[in-house]
Amino acid sequence: xxxxxxxxxxxxxWMVLTSFKELPDILTYPPRWxxxxxxxxxxxxxxxxxxxxxxxxxxxxxAITVTLGQLMTCSxxxxxxxxxxxxxxxxxFYLFLGxxxxxxxxxMIPSFMVLYWLGWIDTYYALIVPGxxxxxxxxxxxxxxxxxxxxxEDAASIDGCSRFGVLWRIILPLSRPALATLAVFTFMxxxxxxxxxxxxxxxxxxxxxxxxxxxxxxxxxxxxxxxxAASVTATLPILMVFFFAQKYFIKGITLSGLKD
Amino acid sequence: MSxxxxxxGRKPGQGWSALLFLSPTLLVFSMFVLFPVFFSFYLSxxxxxxxxxxxxxxxxENYSRILRNPEFWGVLKNTVVYTLGTIPLNMSLxxxxxxxxxxxxxxxxxxxxAFFAPVIMSSVAAAVIWRWVYEPNFGLLNYCLSWFGIPxxxxxxxxxxxxxxxxxxxxxxxxxxxxxxxxxxxxxxxxHYYEAAExxxxxxxxxxxxxxxxxxxxxxxFILVMSVxxxxxxxxxxxxxxxxxxxxxxxVLVFYLYEHAFKFFEMGYASAVAYVMFVIxxxxxxxxxxxxxxxxxxxx
Numbered sequence: 001x002x003x004x005x006x007x008x009x010x011x012x013x014w015m016v017l018t019s020f021k022e023l024p025d026i027l028t029y030p031p032r033w034x035x036x037x038x039x040x041x042x043x044x045x046x047x048x049x050x051x052x053x054x055x056x057x058x059x060x061x062x063a064i065t066v067t068l069g070q071l072m073t074c075s076x077x078x079x080x081x082x083x084x085x086x087x088x089x090x091x092x093f094y095l096f097l098g099x100x101x102x103x104x105x106x107x108m109i110p111s112f113m114v115l116y117w118l119g120w121i122d123t124y125y126a127l128i129v130p131g132x133x134x135x136x137x138x139x140x141x142x143x144x145x146x147x148x149x150x151x152x153e154d155a156a157s158i159d160g161c162s163r164f165g166v167l168w169r170i171i172l173p174l175s176r177p178a179l180a181t182l183a184v185f186t187f188m189x190x191x192x193x194x195x196x197x198x199x200x201x202x203x204x205x206x207x208x209x210x211x212x213x214x215x216x217x218x219x220x221x222x223x224x225x226x227x228x229a230a231s232v233t234a235t236l237p238i239l240m241v242f243f244f245a246q247k248y249f250i251k252g253i254t255l256s257g258l259k260d
Numbered sequence: 261m262s263x264x265x266x267x268x269g270r271k272p273g274q275g276w277s278a279l280l281f282l283s284p285t286l287l288v289f290s291m292f293v294l295f296p297v298f299f300s301f302y303l304s305x306x307x308x309x310x311x312x313x314x315x316x317x318x319x320x321e322n323y324s325r326i327l328r329n330p331e332f333w334g335v336l337k338n339t340v341v342y343t344l345g346t347i348p349l350n351m352s353l354x355x356x357x358x359x360x361x362x363x364x365x366x367x368x369x370x371x372x373x374a375f376f377a378p379v380i381m382s383s384v385a386a387a388v389i390w391r392w393v394y395e396p397n398f399g400l401l402n403y404c405l406s407w408f409g410i411p412x413x414x415x416x417x418x419x420x421x422x423x424x425x426x427x428x429x430x431x432x433x434x435x436x437x438x439x440x441x442x443x444x445x446x447x448x449x450x451x452h453y454y455e456a457a458e459x460x461x462x463x464x465x466x467x468x469x470x471x472x473x474x475x476x477x478x479x480x481x482f483i484l485v486m487s488v489x490x491x492x493x494x495x496x497x498x499x500x501x502x503x504x505x506x507x508x509x510x511x512v513l514v515f516y517l518y519e520h521a522f523k524f525f526e527m528g529y530a531s532a533v534a535y536v537m538f539v540i541x542x543x544x545x546x547x548x549x550x551x552x553x554x555x556x557x558x559x560x
Contacts, residue, residue, distance in 0.1 A: 005374040195495055
């Protein structure tokens with residue numbers, strides 16, 4: 001089991017160690033694990049060769065905006081499905097869930113066209129707006145809201161709290177674990193997304209880290225030191241988020257597995 | 261009390277509030293899910309290059325072109341090979357690891373993080389790393405194989421090796437998800453089943469075959485269904501690792517769709533490909549449900 005764990009992390013280790021090596025040190029056979037000297041040159045030249053700082057900013061900006069936006073839209077929708085009485089609620093909810101079964105590729109082309117008609121291709125809107133609603137997120141939060149006892153809300157309503165006030169002051173603070181799960185899930189998904197960014201982004205200053213890395217890979221086919229440095233850079237924020245929020249991420253996966 | 265609630269349910273105010281609360285989600289959904297679903301169906305019967313104003317109705321032409329195109333069948337075959345190659349390996353590895361992590365062993369938390377790490381990193385970064393691992397002259401893999409006297413293989417440029425390389429990386433990248441799901445499933449099996457079996461003198465293997473596997477079957481079924489869907493949609497790693505090459509041996513469905521839509525701008529044809537893919541995935545899911553539902557044991 002420990003050997004298997006080592007094999008699993010070996011590619012990571014190799015990436016990190018290679019990123020610190022000088023070229024002659026990289027191209028030796030048999031390969032050496034530990035760099036002769038620890039160098040930061042690969043990082044410097046990678047950042048000089050491509051605007052990774054900009055890519056970084058784009059990725060973080062998009063991921064954070066989508067995450068916050070999705071928390072908002074999903075809480076609102078989930079509240080309606082969990083607490084409000086209206087005609088066609090069940091039908092609409094199951095219709096909603098049904099959309100999760102549609103493969104993304106089916107809606108990819110027309111979504112691209114909608115953005116094209118709106119003149120949003122190659123803008124932040126294209127990367128952000130389609131992500132501002134989520135059937136999975138709505139479902140996750142609705143299930144959680146249903147477990148919260150109504151007594152508190154009833155008391156608040158009697159005290160003159162509006163529906164939005166009830167959601168904001170009572171339900172959301174009680175739903176922190178569910179919100180954290182959704183946030184971590186969304187952030188990782190958006191930060192790591194590739195295909196959508198590949199389609200809607202064309203100019204260099206709109207590229208995300210993943211897109212930048214893929215282009216970088218095309219341009220510097222065999223400059224392994226720089227490539228590994230760029231990969232380390234692209235992986236770092238996610239590893240950090242994961243480190244602090246592992247619990248929520250695992251919970252999200254098990255929850256999505258239990259919905260069946 | 262119940263009458264009061266029923267009346268409250270009919271208060272007109274709640275419908276409007278509901279609409280208000282749902283409006284952001286409904287707006288985004290109608291623009292980027294609902295409309296696209298119908299529009300791509302419409303497009304699949306048309307010829308359109310996206311930039312010209314005229315779309316021509318071509319009936320079933322796009323679909324018949326797909327079915328007559330040998331490249332499509334090749335791509336479908338590659339996708340099936342990838343699916344059949346990754347899933348058994350992926351699931352058995354995930355189950356094995358989950359099984360051991362469910363026992364009392366030292367460094368459990370560290371082990372789980374190690375197995376899960378590939379899942380959270382981006383597919384693009386993962387594929388870049390694996391290109392380096394697969395590098396024929398200085399790569400880690402060929403070096404390790406040389407210990408066993410296996411000569412260097414040009415993994416990503418050899419038409420027979422490239423798909424294998426893609427599969428190995430695919431398993432590495434995703435088995436952590438299934439490990440977590442299996443772990444949750446294993447924790448759901450009550451201890452008294454095992455205790456009863458032990459009293460009856462069951463050995464380790466017997467317990468595994470007669471208790472663990474049957475009681476885990478709902479989880480296994482779910483993982484299988486999700487894995488098939490996921491494997492049919494593989495794209496990122498293919499794009500970065502092999503770009504569909506060498507000689508199209510790793511070109512998979514989504515890559516084919518991407519090329520036709522965003523390289524050749526054949527929006528109608530690509531939409532038809534998307535729908536064919538949808539139908540394939542849907543039918544596969546139905547078949548699995550139909551033929552495997554009977555083998556699932558639910559705990560009382």
